[in-house]
Amino acid sequence: MFGGLCTPSDLRAIADVADKYNVPEMKVTGGQRIDMFGIQKGDLPAMWKDLSEAGFVSGHTYGKAMRTCKTCVGDTWCRMGTQDSTGLGIKLEELTWGSWMPHKYKLAVSGCPRNCAEATIKDFGVVCVESGYELHVGGNGGIKVRVTDFLTKVETEEEVLEYCGAFSQLYREDAHYLERTAPWVERVGLKKIKKAIIDDEENRKALHARFLISQKPAQIDPWKAHAEGKNANEFIPITIE
Amino acid sequence: MSDWIEITQLDEIPVLGSRVVKTADENIAIFRTSDDRIFAVKDACPHKQGPLSQGIVHGTAITCPLHNWKIDLASGEALGADEGCTNVYDTKVENNMVYLRIPVD
Numbered sequence: 065m066f067g068g069l070c071t072p073s074d075l076r077a078i079a080d081v082a083d084k085y086n087v088p089e090m091k092v093t094g095g096q097r098i099d100m101f102g103i104q105k106g107d108l109p110a111m112w113k114d115l116s117e118a119g120f121v122s123g124h125t126y127g128k129a130m131r132t133c134k135t136c137v138g139d140t141w142c143r144m145g146t147q148d149s150t151g152l153g154i155k156l157e158e159l160t161w162g163s164w165m166p167h168k169y170k171l172a173v174s175g176c177p178r179n180c181a182e183a184t185i186k187d188f189g190v191v192c193v194e195s196g197y198e199l200h201v202g203g204n205g206g207i208k209v210r211v212t213d214f215l216t217k218v219e220t221e222e223e224v225l226e227y228c229g230a231f232s233q234l235y236r237e238d239a240h241y242l243e244r245t246a247p248w249v250e251r252v253g254l255k256k257i258k259k260a261i262i263d264d265e266e267n268r269k270a271l272h273a274r275f276l277i278s279q280k281p282a283q284i285d286p287w288k289a290h291a292e293g294k295n296a297n298e299f300i301p302i303t304i305e
Numbered sequence: 306m307s308d309w310i311e312i313t314q315l316d317e318i319p320v321l322g323s324r325v326v327k328t329a330d331e332n333i334a335i336f337r338t339s340d341d342r343i344f345a346v347k348d349a350c351p352h353k354q355g356p357l358s359q360g361i362v363h364g365t366a367i368t369c370p371l372h373n374w375k376i377d378l379a380s381g382e383a384l385g386a387d388e389g390c391t392n393v394y395d396t397k398v399e400n401n402m403v404y405l406r407i408p409v410d
C-alpha cells in the first residue's frame with residue numbers, strides 16, 4: 065500500500081484475509097498502513113500468499129529496513145498543495161521498498177510547508193514548495209525527538225529520487241549497525257554528508273547507482289518467497305500423542 | 306520410563322530454524338544448527354515464557370525473540386548475566402529421521 069494509497073478492492077482483499085484467518089485486532093498505523101495483530105505464526109505463510117496474490121508486499125515492520133513513506137494528499141485534493149506529494153511518495157517507495165538499512169528508515173512527503181505528513185521528523189523527508197522540493201534528513205520521532213537538517217532544494221521529482229537513493233546508500237555504507245540517521249548525522253556532521261551528495265555530483269550519481277544495483281535482488285517479498293518455498297510448513301506445529 | 310518418538314524428517318526442519326512439537330501438555334521447540342545438530346527445549350523462555358522457537362539460532366544457543374535472553378540449547382540454561390533455565394529433551398537423528406525422548410511417569 066505505497067504512500068498509503070488504496071482502492072476499495074485493496075481494502076476488500078485485506079478484509080477478506082482478516083475474516084478468513086480470524087484476525088483479532090486491526091489498526092491503522094502512523095506510517096499509513098493497516099496492522100493485523102494476534103495472528104498465529106502457522107497462519108502467516110497462507111495469509112501472505114493471499115495478500116501477495118492481491119498485490120501487497122510486506123511492510124518490513126519487523127526489520128532494520130525501509131519502512132514506509134508517509135504522504136499527505138498534496139495538490140490533488142488540498143488547496144494548499146504545491147505538488148503531487150502522494151504520487152512522489154509512491155515513487156519513493158517503489159524505489160526504496162525492501163532495502164535493508166543499519167536501522168529502521170522512514171520517509172515522508174508533505175505537499176506544502178504546513179507539513180501534514182511530518183516530513184521533518186523522518187530519516188528522509190520531502191517538503192514540496194511552489195518552486196520544487198526541499199529535502200530534509202536525519203529526523204527522528206522516537207525516544208529522542210530530532211528535527212531534520214535541511215539538505216538541499218531540488219527542482220524535479222527525478223532529482224528527489226536520485227538524492228534519496230544517494231543519501232540512503234551513503235547512510236548504509238557509513239553508519240554503524242543500529243545507528244539511526246539522526247545520531248549518524250550528528251556523529252559525522254551534516255557537512256560531510258553535503259560534501260558527498262551535494263558538492264560532488266559524480267559521487268552522488270555513483271551512490272545512487274549502487275543503491276539501484278543493490279535493490280535488484282532486495283525487492284523480493286520475504287513472505288511470498290516463504291509461502292512458495294520448501295519450508296512453507298515451517299511454522300505449523302507437529303502434534304504428537 | 307521414556308521412549309524415542311519419531312518426529313519428522315531432518316529436511317523438514319530448516320537449517321538455523323525450528324519446528325514446534327505439540328504434546329498433550331506442552332510445546333517443545335526443536336532446533337537445527339548450521340552443522341545439522343538437533344536440540345530440543347521447552348518452548349518457553351525462563352524470562353517471561355517467550356516462544357523460543359521463534360528466536361534466532363546461533364552456534365548452539367537461541368536468542369529469545371522477546372527480550373534477547375540467550376539460552377544454551379544443550380543445557381537449557383540462560384547465558385551471560387541472566388539466570389534461569391528451561392527443560393531440555395534428548396534428541397537423535399537416524400536415517401534422516403528425527404527422534405525425541407519425552408520422560409513419562
Ligand code: SF4
Pocket residue numbers: 136137138139142143144145146149174175176177178179180181
Ligand atoms: S502538507 Fe500542505 S498540501 Fe499537504 S495536506 Fe497539509 S496543507 Fe495540504
Ligand code: FES
Pocket residue numbers: 350351352353354355369370371372373374
Ligand atoms: S521472554 Fe525471553 S527474553 Fe524475555
